Amino acid sequence: MSSQQINSWIKNKQICALCSIRGADHHGLCAGCHADLPWLLHYCRSCALPLPLSASPGSLCGHCIRQPPAFDRTLAAFEYDFPLSQLLPTIKYHRQPAQLGWLGRVLADYIRDRQDGDWPEVLVPVPMHTLSEFKRGFNQARLLTQVLGRSLHLPLAEPVRKVRRTPHQMALSLEDRCQNLQQAFAVHARPPRHLALVDDVMTTGTTVNTLAQALKAAGAERVDVWVLARTAEVR
Structure with missing residues (x-):
């Protein structure tokens, strides 16, 4: 030092x-x-895809207009750009989860300022397969959820599990991502009416969309998505 x-x-x-x-x-x-920090200021109100500065507040991206997702709203604090684009992989692949402390508190402030008043009953971390989590040593989504829960005074629940281990989504096309996640998740407890899925990064939204479909089929009425960063993925 x-x-x-x-x-x-x-x-x-x-x-x-x-x-x-x-x-x-x-x-x-x-x-x-x-x-x-690369704050996300102009985004689709449904999936938080970064939009041009000329976009009107509350706009939808073309994909959400053509094919509305199963989840209801996404809040993402940042664009997936430097330093988040280096920091988040370091957290996951070089085992530095302590950084999720300040990241989670910053995200909590962002959500507190933008939540529409209808707060979720619980926060649900995006699950990892048991073997994948054991290999990494932690589930970054769960650690992030714990920080958010303490900051926002919301409980954590895990009504859904990942029951099939799948290849990493990042190397797959959008079509292959959807096929990759077929029957990958199982809901084992009735979810509350309103919940928020929590993850570190949202790319195409395939994972959270698959989870939202499963949770709504099991009884949830509203599924929000809260993530640290959103990529400018071209669909």
Whole structure:
């Protein structure tokens, strides 16, 4: 640790989780790094796909107009861009889950400012297959959900499980993603009327859409999606 970092730590007790130089005053970040995050400002009100600056507030993307998803609304704090595009894979594949603490608190603030008043009864993390979770050592969606639950005073529930291990979605086309998840999830407990699915990144939305279909078939009436970051995926 440099002398500048040590002096910052002594003075402020905590340094910024991103720049490691300035004191943290925004849930683990300095004001500059907090402001420089790739905040998602213009997005589809259904799936949170980033939209052009010219889009009207509350617009829908073309895909959601043509084929409305099973979930009802998505809130995503960030576009999947630097530094999130480097930080989130590092969390998952290099076992650094502690970063989910400040990320979850920032996401909680974002949701608190934008939730429409009809709050979900529970938060449901996107499940991993048991073997995949054992291999990684944690489910990042569950850890993120725990931070959100504490910040927003909402309980965590897991009424759905992943019962079939599947290849990673990122290497597949949209059509193959849908086929990849067929019969991959099973609802084992009746879900509440209104819940929010929680995950770190949303790409095409295939996973959360499949989960929303299963949860609504089991009795849920409204399924929201809360994620840290949304990619600008071309469908």
